[in-house]
Amino acid sequence: xxxxxxxxxxxxxxxxxxxxxxxxxxxxxxxxxxxxxxxxxxxxxxxxxxxxxxxxxxxxxxxxxxxxxxxxxxxxxxxxxxxxxxxxxxxxxxxxxxxxxxxxxxxxxxxxxxxxxxxxxxxxxxxxxxxxxxxxxxxxxxxxxxxxxxxxxxxxxxxxxxxxxxxxxxxxxxxxxxxxxxxxxxxxxxxxxxxxxxxxxxxxxxxxxxxxxxxxxxxxxxxxxxxxxxxxxxxxxxxxxxxxxxxxxxxxxxxxxxxxxxxxxxxxxxxxxxxxxxxxxxxxxxxxxxxxxxxxxxxxxxxxxxxxxxxxxxxxx
Amino acid sequence: xxxxxxxxxxxxxxxxxxxxxxxxxxxxxxxxxxxxxxxxxxxxxxxxxxxxxxxxxxxxxxxxxxxxxxxxxxxxxxxxxxxxxxxxxxxxxxxxxxxxxxxxxxxxxxxxxxxxxxxxxxxxxxxxxxxxxxxxxxxxxxxxxxxxxxxxxxxxxxxxxxxxxxxxxxxxxxxxxxxxxxxxxxxxxxxxxxxxxxxxxxxxxxxxxxxxxxxxxxxxxxxxxxxxxxxxxxxxxxxxxxxxxxxxxxxxxxxxxxxxxxxxxxxxxxxxxxxxxxxxxxxxxxxxxxxxxxxxxxxxxxxxxxxxxxxxxxxxx
Numbered sequence: 325x326x327x328x329x330x331x332x333x334x335x336x337x338x339x340x341x342x343x344x345x346x347x348x349x350x351x352x353x354x355x356x357x358x359x360x361x362x363x364x365x366x367x368x369x370x371x372x373x374x375x376x377x378x379x380x381x382x383x384x385x386x387x388x389x390x391x392x393x394x395x396x397x398x399x400x401x402x403x404x405x406x407x408x409x410x411x412x413x414x415x416x417x418x419x420x421x422x423x424x425x426x427x428x429x430x431x432x433x434x435x436x437x438x439x440x441x442x443x444x445x446x447x448x449x450x451x452x453x454x455x456x457x458x459x460x461x462x463x464x465x466x467x468x469x470x471x472x473x474x475x476x477x478x479x480x481x482x483x484x485x486x487x488x489x490x491x492x493x494x495x496x497x498x499x500x501x502x503x504x505x506x507x508x509x510x511x512x513x514x515x516x517x518x519x520x521x522x523x524x525x526x527x528x529x530x531x532x533x534x535x536x537x538x539x540x541x542x543x544x545x546x547x548x549x550x551x552x553x554x555x556x557x558x559x560x561x562x563x564x565x566x567x568x569x570x571x572x573x574x575x576x577x578x579x580x581x582x583x584x585x586x587x588x589x590x591x592x593x594x595x596x597x598x599x600x601x602x603x604x605x606x607x608x609x610x611x612x613x614x615x616x617x618x619x620x621x622x623x624x625x626x627x628x629x630x631x632x633x634x635x636x637x638x639x640x641x
Numbered sequence: 642x643x644x645x646x647x648x649x650x651x652x653x654x655x656x657x658x659x660x661x662x663x664x665x666x667x668x669x670x671x672x673x674x675x676x677x678x679x680x681x682x683x684x685x686x687x688x689x690x691x692x693x694x695x696x697x698x699x700x701x702x703x704x705x706x707x708x709x710x711x712x713x714x715x716x717x718x719x720x721x722x723x724x725x726x727x728x729x730x731x732x733x734x735x736x737x738x739x740x741x742x743x744x745x746x747x748x749x750x751x752x753x754x755x756x757x758x759x760x761x762x763x764x765x766x767x768x769x770x771x772x773x774x775x776x777x778x779x780x781x782x783x784x785x786x787x788x789x790x791x792x793x794x795x796x797x798x799x800x801x802x803x804x805x806x807x808x809x810x811x812x813x814x815x816x817x818x819x820x821x822x823x824x825x826x827x828x829x830x831x832x833x834x835x836x837x838x839x840x841x842x843x844x845x846x847x848x849x850x851x852x853x854x855x856x857x858x859x860x861x862x863x864x865x866x867x868x869x870x871x872x873x874x875x876x877x878x879x880x881x882x883x884x885x886x887x888x889x890x891x892x893x894x895x896x897x898x899x900x901x902x903x904x905x906x907x908x909x910x911x912x913x914x915x916x917x918x919x920x921x922x923x924x925x926x927x928x929x930x931x932x933x934x935x936x937x938x939x940x941x942x943x944x945x946x947x948x949x950x951x952x953x954x955x956x957x958x
Contacts, residue, residue, distance in 0.1 A: 467795040475862035478784040478795035480816035481924040499797035508825035545792035607798040637954030
């Protein structure tokens, strides 16, 4: 019994499941290693990492498993070039690029034998990425935590539009927290799914307990977008979010700027300030009720996906 | 070869497909009749109708088919009581209630032998509706045209949360325009799907050609929500929407009120003013490329749904 798709064939993973790159939560080896060992694609988020820490995390994952893994590199980041140099020098098998076009680096990655997955949030960007030679795209719906893209298109619609637009494998992201969600994505034409919030709520994720507890307690309507019109961030509706959204109605751009800059993800992830910091999380927080080891999450997702596909197929017999 | 679910067994329809009640677009017999004849559940939208017109439409559908059909009654409407009286007196087999709780009328509907489907946009409202005795709920994601509910939760997440919360059949609505979308909803645990925008773009829908053309031309990112904080409406990004959204940043509530009241759905649907009126449509507008007869749409949806379920099931073998 398998769960093989064009994505597993491309990546060499057992399952079509990718752990979302999540800044602090996955800027270390622990989470990525656990996911890759269990048969998914573990992802080290380079974003906030110093070069030596990134190199050490890559080596730790490689030492811990022969399974494929990835490094997520936000291309707007001031250290993107350095992150890319390290990832390619270390022979990382998969690069996941976000927040910037692939053109500048993809040739080098290809020469180094790395697969390139590009995070996109519109059919137009998917087509551009395909033209630039990426191996697959990750389509992020507005349900996603962190940076879901400015157009606010739900996964159900975005995924169909992207699948119709490109020929490379499409990975569904945003709003998926269980195997039924993965099965639905496969029905919509995806070759796999990327889950962020589900892997945030694991023992290995590198954010403090107060952060995890706040996300665990959230319902499906307890996240919001802050920063519409600049770079929208999906996070819990905490004290900061309420202040920001209230100020949006006042229309004072300078004040919004100050408020936005005065709150950070790090503040919540490290210091445990879940009211004043940015507690990034997706709407699927409302579907998750327990903190589990990441390996157990992968196994559970696979079993649920198979069950959902079998159940739905009976309807068409 | 069937496509039977708890929804088809409840309603007595051939297929688990409901045509969304869409104000002017389905405030007549033509669209509902075509959908019910083809095996879906056609819906007459009572909202904007005068009592005699509603009675005539119900009789025309009943005269044209023995298949089940429904009347959609927005309960906040000033004519809701009159609409309900007519629907029950005429022996309408299915009531679809929206925008208001079922308590006041559901006992009477039950006595009259009508099934009651309640439109909801949160797990909490789904639980309340179930407690009040409804036969099924229709869960509307933020992708939906018209009134998707204030919480802005994507269908992928909302549907899972509602399915886990209630025992009655759940119908998925918002963002579905093809059989892959229906198959995905079934994987997520839905017993069927309601499609609005797909049935808006049919020859039978009662809005003018300029309206249909504008929706046909839209991409997935070409709708927006206006009226956040009051009663959000999803519509095309036209001249009115741009003015309204710009004014939101000014924070002048009185001006917003005036702008909002100065534009209507009727203006777009009847007068063809697709820049100044409210062109209500869902994000799935971007997935629809052709105007077709509603019966052909139903047949196509069924074939696509079966195909998507079969294709996805192969992955789990």
